[in-house]
Amino acid sequence: MNATSLLVFDGLLLCSIVGLAWASLASHDERRGVILFIAFGLLLAVAWGRLLAPDVALAEAAIGAGLSGALLLAAVRKQSPGSSRTHANPDRNRSESGAKVVLQWLVTLLCAALAGTLAWALLHALSSTPHDTLPRAISDNLVASGVSNPVTAVLLNFRAYDTLLELAVLLTAVLGIFALGQATAGYQPAGPVFDGLVRWLVPVLILTAGYLLWVGAHAPGGAFQAGATLAAAGVVLRLAGRSRIGLPDGFALRIVMAAGVGVFLLVGLTLLLLGRSFLDYPPAWASALILLIETAAMLSIAATLLLAFVGGQPQSAGVTAAANRQREEISR
Amino acid sequence: MTDAMIGLVALPLTGALATLLLPRSATAVAVGTGLATTVAAGLLLFGVATQGALHYEIGGWNAGLGIALRADGLSALLLMMTSLVVLAASVYASAYFSADSTRDRFWPLWLLLWTSLNALLLSGDLFNLYVTLELLGLSAVALAALGGKRAAVAAALRYLLVGLLGSMMFLAGVSLIYAGYGTLDLAMLRRVVEPGPIAWTALALMTTGLLLKTALFPLHFWLPPAHASAPAPVSAVLSALVVKAAFYLVLRLWLDVFANVVTPVAANLLGLLGASAVLWGSWRALQAERLKLLAAYSTVAQLGYLFLFFPLLLALPPGPTRDLAAGGLVMLALTHGFAKAGLFLAIGIIQQRCGHDTIRDLDGTAQHLPATTFAIALAGVALIGLPPSGAFLGKWQLLAGAVETGQWLWLLVTATGSLLATAYIFRVLGHAFGHRPYPNQPVTVAREEWPALLLAAMAALVLGLAGAPVWKLLEIGI
Amino acid sequence: MMTTQVLYGLTACVIVALGLRGALLHASLLQRVVAINVMGAGVFMLLIAVAYRGPGLPPDPLPHALVLTGIVVAVSATALALALARRLHAEQDND
Numbered sequence: 001m002n003a004t005s006l007l008v009f010d011g012l013l014l015c016s017i018v019g020l021a022w023a024s025l026a027s028h029d030e031r032r033g034v035i036l037f038i039a040f041g042l043l044l045a046v047a048w049g050r051l052l053a054p055d056v057a058l059a060e061a062a063i064g065a066g067l068s069g070a071l072l073l074a075a076v077r078k079q080s081p082g083s084s085r086t087h088a089n090p091d092r093n094r095s096e097s098g099a100k101v102v103l104q105w106l107v108t109l110l111c112a113a114l115a116g117t118l119a120w121a122l123l124h125a126l127s128s129t130p131h132d133t134l135p136r137a138i139s140d141n142l143v144a145s146g147v148s149n150p151v152t153a154v155l156l157n158f159r160a161y162d163t164l165l166e167l168a169v170l171l172t173a174v175l176g177i178f179a180l181g182q183a184t185a186g187y188q189p190a191g192p193v194f195d196g197l198v199r200w201l202v203p204v205l206i207l208t209a210g211y212l213l214w215v216g217a218h219a220p221g222g223a224f225q226a227g228a229t230l231a232a233a234g235v236v237l238r239l240a241g242r243s244r245i246g247l248p249d250g251f252a253l254r255i256v257m258a259a260g261v262g263v264f265l266l267v268g269l270t271l272l273l274l275g276r277s278f279l280d281y282p283p284a285w286a287s288a289l290i291l292l293i294e295t296a297a298m299l300s301i302a303a304t305l306l307l308a309f310v311g312g313q314p315q316s317a318g319v320t321a322a323a324n325r326q327r328e329e330i331s332r
Numbered sequence: 333m334t335d336a337m338i339g340l341v342a343l344p345l346t347g348a349l350a351t352l353l354l355p356r357s358a359t360a361v362a363v364g365t366g367l368a369t370t371v372a373a374g375l376l377l378f379g380v381a382t383q384g385a386l387h388y389e390i391g392g393w394n395a396g397l398g399i400a401l402r403a404d405g406l407s408a409l410l411l412m413m414t415s416l417v418v419l420a421a422s423v424y425a426s427a428y429f430s431a432d433s434t435r436d437r438f439w440p441l442w443l444l445l446w447t448s449l450n451a452l453l454l455s456g457d458l459f460n461l462y463v464t465l466e467l468l469g470l471s472a473v474a475l476a477a478l479g480g481k482r483a484a485v486a487a488a489l490r491y492l493l494v495g496l497l498g499s500m501m502f503l504a505g506v507s508l509i510y511a512g513y514g515t516l517d518l519a520m521l522r523r524v525v526e527p528g529p530i531a532w533t534a535l536a537l538m539t540t541g542l543l544l545k546t547a548l549f550p551l552h553f554w555l556p557p558a559h560a561s562a563p564a565p566v567s568a569v570l571s572a573l574v575v576k577a578a579f580y581l582v583l584r585l586w587l588d589v590f591a592n593v594v595t596p597v598a599a600n601l602l603g604l605l606g607a608s609a610v611l612w613g614s615w616r617a618l619q620a621e622r623l624k625l626l627a628a629y630s631t632v633a634q635l636g637y638l639f640l641f642f643p644l645l646l647a648l649p650p651g652p653t654r655d656l657a658a659g660g661l662v663m664l665a666l667t668h669g670f671a672k673a674g675l676f677l678a679i680g681i682i683q684q685r686c687g688h689d690t691i692r693d694l695d696g697t698a699q700h701l702p703a704t705t706f707a708i709a710l711a712g713v714a715l716i717g718l719p720p721s722g723a724f725l726g727k728w729q730l731l732a733g734a735v736e737t738g739q740w741l742w743l744l745v746t747a748t749g750s751l752l753a754t755a756y757i758f759r760v761l762g763h764a765f766g767h768r769p770y771p772n773q774p775v776t777v778a779r780e781e782w783p784a785l786l787l788a789a790m791a792a793l794v795l796g797l798a799g800a801p802v803w804k805l806l807e808i809g810i
Numbered sequence: 811m812m813t814t815q816v817l818y819g820l821t822a823c824v825i826v827a828l829g830l831r832g833a834l835l836h837a838s839l840l841q842r843v844v845a846i847n848v849m850g851a852g853v854f855m856l857l858i859a860v861a862y863r864g865p866g867l868p869p870d871p872l873p874h875a876l877v878l879t880g881i882v883v884a885v886s887a888t889a890l891a892l893a894l895a896r897r898l899h900a901e902q903d904n905d
Contacts, residue, residue, distance in 0.1 A: 006865070010814060014821045021825055021848050025832035030840050037844050044851055051818065051862045052869045056854075056877050064881050068847060068888055075840055075892045107834050115827035121508055121533035122819045122856065126812075130863070131514020135870040137397045150871035151878070159875060161390045161399045165451060165463045166879050168345060169470060172444050173886035175352070176474025177893040179437035180485075181900070224878060251353070258349045265346055268338075278338045280392035301882075308889035311896065459876055466883045470890055477894060482901040489894040493842055496887055497833055500849045503880065504826060507853055510873065511860040 013050065017043050034072040041065025054220035055151045058212070062228035067305050070235055074184070074309065146286025147217040155222065156290045160264070160279045167260040167297060170304045174257065183312040189241035198240045205233035213298050217287060223294035227301025234306040247306060247314055257307075260300030263293055333379030334388045337401045339372040340411060340450040348443035358439040359426045365443060366419040369450070373408075373415035377805075380408040384808050387456065387519075396517050402456035405805035406662060410580055413666050414449050416790070417572050417673045418442075420783035424677050425565040427779040428684070434478060441478070445471040445569065452577050458506045458516040461581065465502060465545070469495035472574050476562040487557035494554045498544035498578075505537035522589050531593045538585060545578035548602075548639060549609035552632045556616075559628040564680020567624065571631040572673035576665060579638055587645065587658075599646040606639025607745040614752035618759070623679045623689040626756060627672065630715060633749060634668045637730065640742050644733040653736060659803035660729025666802070667722035667791045671714035674788030678707040681780050694763040705764050707784040712757035714791035717750050722795030818859035825852030839895045843888055850884045 020043060024036035041064045048057035138150055138158065145153040155163050190198065209229040216222030230246075237245040247253060267289055268279040276282070281289050307314070347365030351358040379386055385404040392398070403411070422442070429435040448467035455461050473495065477488035510516055512530035525531050547555040555575070559567045586594050613633030620626035641661040648654040681704045683689045714721040727746060734742040795802075829849025836842050854877045861873035 007813065007817075010817055014817065018821060018824055018828070021828050021851075025828060025836070025841065025845055025848065030838060033841055033844060037847065040848070040851070044855070047818070047855070048858060051814075051858050053858050053861070053874050053877070056858065056874050056881075059878050059881050063885050064847075064851070068885050071885070071889055071892055072840065072844065075895065104835060108831055111827040111831040111834075114830060115823040117533050118504065118508070118537075118826060118856075119820050119823040121529045122511060122823065123816070124529045125508065125511035126815050126819060126860070128512070132870075134396060134514060134872055135868075137394075138871055139868075141393070141397065150868075151874045154871050154875035155878065158391060158393050158398050159460075159872075162460055162463050162875075162879055165448075165460070165467055166882055168348075168444060168447065169463065169467050169883050170886050171348075172441065172467060172470045172474060173890045175437065175441050175444070176470065176477070176890050179434075179441070179474060179478055180480065180893050180897045184896075224882060254353050258352055261345065262349050265342060265349070269342060269346075272335065272338065277388075277392040278342075278390050280390075305885070308886075308893075311893060459879075463879065463883065466887065470887060473890065473894075477897075480897060480901075482898065485894055485898050485901065489839070489891065489898060492887070492891050492894065493833075493839075493846070496846050496891075497830075497849075500829075500846060500853060503850075504853050504856070507856045507860070507873075507876075510857070510876075 010050070013043065013047055017047060031073070031076045034069065034076055037072065038065050038069035041069065055149070055222065055225070058220060058225040059228065062225055062232065063305070066232060067228060067235075067309065070309055074311070144283045144286070146281060146283065146290050149216060149218055149220065149222070151220075152216050152222050152290070156293060157281065157286065163297075164261065164264045164268070164279075167264065167300060170301065171257060171261055174304045174307050177308060177311065178313050181312050183310045183314045186243065187239055187241045190239070194240055198236055198242075201236055202233045205229055205236070209233070209298070209302070213294060216294065217291070223297040224301060227298040228305060230298065230302035231305035231309070234302070235309050238310065245306065245310070245314075247303060253303070256299050256303045258300070260297040263296035267293060333375060333383065334386050336372045336376040336379060337386065337388045337403060337454055340369060340376065340454060341447055343369045343372060344443045344446040344450065348440045348447065351439035351443060355436045358436065362439045362443060363422055363426060366422045369446065370415040370419050373411045376403055377408045377412050379403075380405060380808055381801075381805060396515055396520055399460050400456040400517060400519070401454040402519070403454060405808035406580075406583075407453045409662060409666060409802060409805055410576070411450060411453050413669045414446070414453065414573055417669055417787065418446050418449075418569060420787050421565040421568050421673060421677065424568075424680070424780050424783040427777060428563065428565055428680065438475070438478060441471050441474050445475060445574075449573055449577055453580065456518045458509060458518065458521070462499065462503050462506055465578075466499055468574060468577060469499065469545070472570060475566040476558050476570065478566065479563055481561065483557065484561040487554070487561045490554050491558040494544055494551075498541040501537050501541035501544070505534040505541065508534040508537065518584075518589050522591070525590055525593055527593045531590060535585065535590050535593060539582060542578045542582045542585075543605075546575050546582065546635060547632060548605050548635060549612055549632065550605070552609065552613070555632060556625055556628040559631065560622065560624040564676055564683065567627070567680075568673040568676035571628065571676060572669040575631065575635060576669055579635060579665070583661075586642065594646065596643065596646050599643045602639050603643035603742065606636040606642070607741065609633060609636025609639065610745050610749040611752075614749050614756070618752055618756045620756075621690060621692070623682065623691055623760065624676070626691065626760065627675050627679060630753070630756070631672055633753070634672070634715065637727070637746065637749065638665055640730060640745065641733070643739060644730070644737060644742065647737040647739065648733060653733070655803065655807065657729050657733040659806050660726045660733070662806055663722045663795065663799055663802055664726030664730070667714050667726060667795050670787045670795070671711040671721075671723070671791035674707050674784050674786075674791060675711040675715070677780070677784035677787065678704045678711065681777070681784065691760055691763055694760070703781040703785055705761070707781070707788040708764065709761060710785070710788035710792040712761065714788070716753045716757055720796035721792045722799055723791070725796060725799055812862070812864065815859050815862055818855055818862070822852045822855035822859060825849075825855060828852070839891070843891050847884060847888060850880065854880055
């Protein structure tokens with residue numbers, strides 16, 4: 001594509017993105033707002049692809065739009081079974097008191113000022129020569145890092161400590177969710193069409209997850225994208241009303257939840273005991289260690305995201321099956 | 333000694349996993365982890381005192397490519413305070429939670445909170461600070477909502493949303509810094525940052541985000557309900573440590589990394605907000621009906637004092653007077669940490685024994701909970717700033733600095749704030765002392781009352797009497 | 811200064827402002843959470859725009875890694891916020 005057509009594409013894409021963001025936030029129907037947000041997320045993924053960030057594009061599509069969207073939609077469903085809730089749109093409600101209107105305009109002005117200041121600073125930053133010390137250091141050390149995908153190298157080697165803490169963030173969120181209550185009730189068992197779809201979709205998703213994990217070392221992919229795909233398989237099973245969604249029970253579940261952080265710590269501390277620095281992989285072992293950590297992380301991420309969707313500690317399979325049977329009897 | 337830095341993060345994190353996997357022995361594991369972490373903090377403090385500022389490059393990569401951990405006098409002192417407060421609160425919590433399910437949920441989240449505090453205090457990388465801030469925020473919110481009461485959940489939700497807003501603004505600032513300077517390492521940034529649109533905007537964004545998290549007036553509205561409704565050990569840590577962590581970051585950014593970017597005007601703005609916090613917080617504390625609400629508003633006020641130091645530190649030329657003032661600031665922060673934690677733990681005991689924490693109905697608690705009331709009194713001494721508490725030393729430096737630079741407003745505000753603090757503390761103590769005969773046993777439940785007593789004593793006595801090393805340690809900068 | 815970077819960078823600023831406005835003004839919790847996510851997306855776009863080096867050249871991988879971390883952190887926070895809201899609604903229904 002030549003420069004002009006690329007510019008046209010960029011212009012259209014960005015207008016759509018901003019338009020979707022605006023529409024989503026201006027919508028006075030919660031469900032519609034969430035669906036527009038999901039579309040916004042998917043167009044963002046396109047934008048990331050356009051800006052040569054395929055790893056981020058995959059993650060945005062799977063986690064940012066997909067799982068976030070699923071969580072938000074499930075939340076809308078919880079609040080109002082049947083009809084979707086409408087909320088007074090701050091822009092449209094004309095019976096607002098004068099003070100509120102003034103407040104809204106003040107806030108809008110404040111946000112516009114923020115955008116302006118941010119843009120001013122950003123233009124200053126972009127007009128100076130780009131700082132290349134870090135990208136050059138990354139490419140110089142890429143061979144020693146054990147993988148050839150630079151983003152994976154940064155995530156799992158150079159800045160592995162960030163990833164360790166990020167896995168701890170995931171764990172914290174799910175523990176907080178556990179503390180708030182039991183999982184939500186499941187969905188109704190699916191009809192034959194959806195059930196048939198699920199029958200082949202889930203294995204495909206699992207295979208894709210394994211592929212993404214493996215290929216992340218030398219191409220776009222990695223533990224996060226793979227974990228999100230695996231979680232998606234579980235979400236699909238749940239939406240189809242199945243009682244078994246791939247999560248183990250009891251102690252095994254805790255092991256899976258803790259595995260990501262645990263394996264990371266284990267590797268790091270073992271290296272420390274062997275006289276090296278924390279998370280300082282010996283170059284000969286680096287790719288194997290990274291794959292090990294990524295596998296554990298993938299399982300943890302998948303379990304955590306799925307548990308977040310389910311909304312808490314899942315009831316045992318027997319209880320859910322009984323509940324489904326009860327619902328079937330009532331509907332007859 | 334540098335391995336102690338990794339230990340400070342790895343030990344509580346491992347403990348969190350262990351308590352998750354072994355819920356039946358969770359309490360023992362947690363307290364054991366707590367002791368180990370405290371030892372690591374002590375080793376680090378010793379290391380910094382003897383060897384100067386320490387740093388550790390994770391993964392062996394040079395800072396810039398990888399993430400560096402850094403410890404100097406300030407962070408080592410705060411880490412020691414964090415360890416002692418969390419350890420004491422852990423001992424308290426082992427007796428506080430009765431229901432099994434709450435206890436099982438509590439320990440992993442508690443240790444994750446500790447991990448995030450340590451990781452934040454040690455971090456030498458801007459994006460890593462963002463991740464630790466998020467970990468801190470999420471674990472604090474999850475703990476605050478523990479127990480599931482409606483007031484707690486509502487307050488925790490508001491806390492979460494405010495915290496997320498703050499984190500997003502912080503991240504926007506970090507992104508701008510990377511765009512402008514190509515590095516995220518704090519030590520490198522200190523060398524290359526210059527005044528200009530990038531630095532100003534980024535610092536403004538990061539500071540606003542952090543001010544939301546440290547509850548500086550007028551962004552404090554979320555704090556009183558959240559701290560007042562949380563379980564007692566959680567409130568103690570929230571008020572003493574979590575808000576202090578965000579304040580530490582403001583301090584680090586303003587006085588260290590962006591030192592040549594900040595202007596006196598901006599510092600005066602922070603000072604004015606701090607003054608408002610002192611007056612508003614103390615006034616609301618005086619009006620509070622419940623002990624926990626009083627303590628929460630007191631936190632708002634005490635944090636205001638810390639911000640009063642900013643215009644002073646910027647107006648004073650570098651030299652011994654400035655160092656004394658900086659030491660005063662840290663001493664005030666440390667004293668408040670211990671005092672507020674002790675206060676909240678003591679209030680928790682009262683709440684459990686008497687079934688309520690309404691101030692007016694407190695008659696006679698001094699008689700059947702003498703150790704607890706004594707802890708409140710000691711904590712009160714430190715909050716007012718009476719000698720020999722560390723707060724006295726801190727406020728003295730504040731007043732001395734105000735006189736030196738001719739900024740009389742801060743003098744007036746400090747005096748008024750201390751008077752109001754005296755009023756609200758004495759109001760509580762007045763209600764606590766009734767006319768019943770003295771019981772035989774001063775301490776009723778050891779595991780709950782000793783931590784409260786020790787923390788309050790630390791604030792009121794130890795820090796004040798043995799405070800000189802604080803100034804010496806602060807000379808060790810990054 | 812590349813046109814693409816400027817274009818995406820300025821759009822990022824607009825999205826951040828939109829998100830912030832939504833977070834401050836909306837009454838519904840769900841829309842607040844969506845707004846904060848939109849604000850996050852704006853910051854991510856800022857980072858990725860800064861990382862872009864041109865149509866043929868490899869981009870700077872560091873901001874990509876940062877954005878990946880940010881996406882995961884955002885979804886964790888969203889999940890916790892929604893769980894808290896669900897618990898709150900359950901409490902209110904029981905009254």
